[in-house]
Amino acid sequence: MNANRVAIVSEGRSYSYAELDAASRRVAGALLSGRDDLGQARVAFLVRPGFEYVAVQRGIWRAGGVAVPLAASHPPPELAYVVRDAGAAVVAGEPATVSTLEPIAKAAGASFATTDRLLSHAAEPSLPHLGATRPAMIIYTSGTTARPKGVVTTHANIGAQIAALVEAWEWSPADRLLLALPLHHVHGIINGLGSALAVTATCEMLSSFDAAVVWNRFASGEVTVFTAVPTMYRRLISAWEAASAAEQQVWSEGARGLRLMMSGSAALPVQTLERWRDITGHTLLERYGMTEIGMALSNPLRGERRPGTVGMPLPGVEVRLVDESGVPVAPGGTGEVEVRGPGVFLEYWQRPDETRSAFRDGWFRTGDMAVVEHGSYRLLGRTAVDIIKTGGFKVSALEIEEVLREHPAIAECAVIGIADQEWGERVATALELASGETLSLDALQEWAKARLAPYKVPRALVTVNALPRNAMGKVVKPEVAALFRE
Ligand code: MCA
Numbered sequence: 001m002n003a004n005r006v007a008i009v010s011e012g013r014s015y016s017y018a019e020l021d022a023a024s025r026r027v028a029g030a031l032l033s034g035r036d037d038l039g040q041a042r043v044a045f046l047v048r049p050g051f052e053y054v055a056v057q058r059g060i061w062r063a064g065g066v067a068v069p070l071a072a073s074h075p076p077p078e079l080a081y082v083v084r085d086a087g088a089a090v091v092a093g094e095p096a097t098v099s100t101l102e103p104i105a106k107a108a109g110a111s112f113a114t115t116d117r118l119l120s121h122a123a124e125p126s127l128p129h130l131g132a133t134r135p136a137m138i139i140y141t142s143g144t145t146a147r148p149k150g151v152v153t154t155h156a157n158i159g160a161q162i163a164a165l166v167e168a169w170e171w172s173p174a175d176r177l178l179l180a181l182p183l184h185h186v187h188g189i190i191n192g193l194g195s196a197l198a199v200t201a202t203c204e205m206l207s208s209f210d211a212a213v214v215w216n217r218f219a220s221g222e223v224t225v226f227t228a229v230p231t232m233y234r235r236l237i238s239a240w241e242a243a244s245a246a247e248q249q250v251w252s253e254g255a256r257g258l259r260l261m262m263s264g265s266a267a268l269p270v271q272t273l274e275r276w277r278d279i280t281g282h283t284l285l286e287r288y289g290m291t292e293i294g295m296a297l298s299n300p301l302r303g304e305r306r307p308g309t310v311g312m313p314l315p316g317v318e319v320r321l322v323d324e325s326g327v328p329v330a331p332g333g334t335g336e337v338e339v340r341g342p343g344v345f346l347e348y349w350q351r352p353d354e355t356r357s358a359f360r361d362g363w364f365r366t367g368d369m370a371v372v373e374h375g376s377y378r379l380l381g382r383t384a385v386d387i388i389k390t391g392g393f394k395v396s397a398l399e400i401e402e403v404l405r406e407h408p409a410i411a412e413c414a415v416i417g418i419a420d421q422e423w424g425e426r427v428a429t430a431l432e433l434a435s436g437e438t439l440s441l442d443a444l445q446e447w448a449k450a451r452l453a454p455y456k457v458p459r460a461l462v463t464v465n466a467l468p469r470n471a472m473g474k475v476v477k478p479e480v481a482a483l484f485r486e
């Protein structure tokens with residue numbers, strides 16, 4: 001490897017692979033502070049996307065720790081939950097996060113370190129040997145349980161997830177990825193950062209997504225690969241439509257020069273795919289994955305990409321469709337997607353029962369329904385109504401309901417996802433209010449923002465005298481959804 005190659009570009013600076021190696025070594029040394037091995041201690045870290053994020057992530061790995069990325073958009077209660085649930089020994093954050101993170105670390109019995117301190121460590125550490133089967137990362141994902149679960153992946157899992165993408169999408173050292181995704185989820189961490197660095201390509205990182213910035217980077221002619229969620233493509237399309245004719249031309253021309261543009265994390269509306277093709281000439285490569293498995297299905301790099309479908313299994317990944325009792329469906333039949341392969345996660349952190357029930361005969365049960373049409377998988381939705389995908393983020397209706405029930409004016413509530421052009425789904429809630437109470441959407445949002453990540457905050461509200469319930473007293477979610485169509 002040529003150590004002088006550019007690994008990361010962030011905030012207008014380029015960092016070579018040698019600089020990344022040295023910085024991550026310093027971080028590892030600081031975390032070890034004389035020990036031989038962190039021995040899988042969890043290190044939670046809150047660093048904006050950029051060089052320091054990567055140095056800290058890799059420093060944790062090199063010291064033998066388990067990296068637990070935290071999200072900058074999350075309010076303190078959500079950060080505290082992750083730190084506590086992961087049993088973090090250390091919480092690391094940028095200097096600007098001290099006032100938020102130090103008390104959280106303290107309350108959880110963890111030590112706190114600023115990234116400045118980690119990155120300026122001087123002593124040369126001796127680094128532990130890491131077996132591939134050791135846990136490397138915990139990513140929190142919302143599911144059918146109220147609180148998010150930690151998805152544990154090993155170094156081998158991560159390696160396998162990335163290897164499949166490098167092969168299928170022909171990543172090469174000549175690539176330059178433009179990365180505008182958050183780095184507390186698989187899309188940004190594995191498909192983006194991990195793949196680029198695995199082949200010694202360059203990863204250009206934006207600290208947040210801004211449509212005009214992304215367009216201008218396309219126009220530079222330097223970028224070769226881009227991957228994003230459908231909401232980002234919608235925003236890029238809106239920005240293009242609002243731009244001057246001259247800008248449109250420069251942006252479109254720049255975009256045309258990329259080698260690969262991908263979409264995933266949520267269904268890509270065919271309309272978005274078609275509009276993007278009109279504007280850039282690219283047929284977005286849509287693929288399907290999940291935090292627990294990395295990527296499983298992908299449209300081809302070469303060959304026909306079928307709009308509205310997510311393609312075929314990636315190299316090394318086995319995929320099948322089964323009926324309710326786990327029996328594979330006949331060709332052309334509809335079934336639940338099950339996945340097997342070296343990229344599939346180790347376990348839900350400290351949740352053995354949930355880990356067990358997530359598998360059937362060694363296959364991971366995704367909860368997504370699909371059918372194979374003309375040799376390409378088409379997703380048909382999820383088996384669980386309580387999972388919502390908004391802006392590419394997976395959120396649990398049950399988790400939001402639990403938080404909303406703490407509001408003094410709310411007697412009972414039901415949360416659902418309602419279809420939305422821009423966000424895929426938007427979080428909506430129907431409320432039964434306590435007697436004599438009123439509650440506006442603005443007031444509810446203000447209250448919820450302090451407790452929930454922005455993408456979990458309800459964007460629509462109706463109040464009802466009584467939520468629609470079945471004979472057993474259970475809220476009927478499809479009828480709740482109907483309230484928003486009225
Ligand atoms: C933010 N807002 C929202 C949502 N998110 N409103 C409704 N629904 C939402 N989901 C609000 C903000 O609070 C703000 O409101 C206003 O929208 C504009 O905020 P802005 O900052 O412009 O938006 P944003 O916060 O930047 O969000 C847009 C985004 C973001 C950049 C598209 O959603 C995003 O980064 N999505 C990527 C998610 C992702 O990486 N998923 C991968 C999961 P106000 O102005 O009132 O405050 S991994 C995965 O799914 C698997 C493995 C896979 O297959 O990839």
Ligand code: AMP
Nearest residue numbers: 264265266267287288289290291379394
């Ligand atoms: P997460 O658990 O946040 O990793 O989200 C994984 C879920 O996102 C999957 O179970 C799917 O429901 C959804 N998903 C990912 N990619 C796609 C796609 N291309 N089309 C439709 N849904 C997708």
